[in-house]
Amino acid sequence: MTETHAWKAEDFAQVNAPHVKTALTALQLTGDALEQGGAFAEIGCGTGEVARFVAERGFEVWASDASQSMVEATGKLCDGLPVTAEVCPAEQLEFPEGRFGVIHSSWVLHWVTEIDEPLRRMARGLRPGGYIVLQWTGAHPRSEGPGMFGILRDIAGSPKWKDLLAEAQPGSYEYPAEEVAKVLEEAGLELVHYEPDLPHPFSAKKTMADLPEMRERYKLAGFATQAAALGDRGDEFVDEVLTAMIRAGKTDPHHARIVARRPAA
Known part of the structure; x- marks a missing residue:
């Protein structure tokens, strides 16, 4: 299976x-x-x-x-x-x-x-x-728009990552x-x-200082499928997603x- x-x-x-x-x-x-x-x-x-x-x-x-x-x-x-x-x-x-x-x-x-x-x-x-x-x-209410999952989906579907994640697109929903x-x-x-x-x-609201701790946690849980599919580029992808979330205030x-x-x- x-x-x-x-x-x-x-x-x-x-x-x-x-x-x-x-x-x-x-x-x-x-x-x-x-x-x-x-x-x-x-x-x-x-x-x-x-x-x-x-x-x-x-x-x-x-x-x-x-x-x-x-x-x-x-x-x-x-x-x-x-x-x-x-x-x-x-x-x-x-x-x-x-x-x-x-x-x-x-x-x-x-x-x-x-x-x-x-x-x-x-x-x-x-x-x-x-x-x-x-x-x-x-x-969160739909009136607040996409949250962190929306950012994850957008980046995973971007030209940089789409083909690499063809078999591991995020499956998280609001x-x-x-x-x-x-x-x-x-x-x-x-x-x-x-x-x-x-x-x-x-x-709690996150800043760029929290990125290393967030990276390890999300690699093991929230973004595990994508990190595993990307191998050596897993950290690069996770950091890009988390940086976008932090800058957008969507953590x-x-x-x-x-x-x-x-x-x-």
């Missing part, structure tokens, strides 16, 4: 701690749901820290990721626990109707090519009283928080927590957090 993204677990683990921390914080917004056990779906399992956390609290966890490397890391970290991990892009996920007490996805939606149907499938997968917990990047919330509500869920502008350790990822619940029967 061809991977959707060139993420490698050993690289991602170097920059993943803040993402895991925010995921665990978001899950606490489900109240006592984490104490009830049952079935838990983890979309974008990364290196498995969240899957292990909830499995140790009595959940049967079904975890998925677009990266084979991530799924293998999750399997190792969760060995001996009730965790099933498999490779599956979010666009292709199917959820048994009414099965899950919690469906969680942090920092994945912005990699999904179209989210309305995946969101509706998640909603159908919740049991009465169950929760969806979502966090993602690129959630989904405003209000649009995601609307799909969930139309699917019969009620919003429990709505935070369209979520503070995050990576949200804020515009994170959002939504927790929604299916009303109890």
Whole structure:
């Protein structure tokens, strides 16, 4: 199976701690749901820290990721626990109707090519009283125009890079928080927590002095596919993108957090 993204677990683990921390914080917004056990779906399992956390609290966890490397890391970290991990892009996920007490996805939606149907499938997968917990990047209103993902796409599609990245064009998309919330509500869920502008350790305004630190982080995570495809020219591409973002004042990822619940029967 061809991977959707060139993420490698050993690289991602170097920059993943803040993402895991925010995921665990978001899950606490489900109240006592984490104490009830049952079935838990983890979309974008990364290196498995969240899957292990909830499995140790009595959940049967079904975890998925677009990266084979991530799924293998999750399997190792969760060995001996009730965790099933498999490779599956979010666009292709199917959820048994009414099965899950919690469906969680942090920092994945912005990699999904179209989210309305995946969101509706998640909603159908919740049991009465169950929760969806979502966090993602690129959630700013469309009235603000393209953000950092737009700059990335423009540079990757420029004459300098287009042919070199013919098989690795960026697959990151902006989904405003209000649009995601609307799909969930139309699917019969009620919003429990709505935070369209979520503070995050990576949200602080950046300057050129931050470029070296940003380069390493984005090579391992956000631009991993492009950096891998370009080989020795990966740093050149990443620096060009980040410099353009900094000069345009578009370094804020515009994170959002939504927790929604299916009303109890």
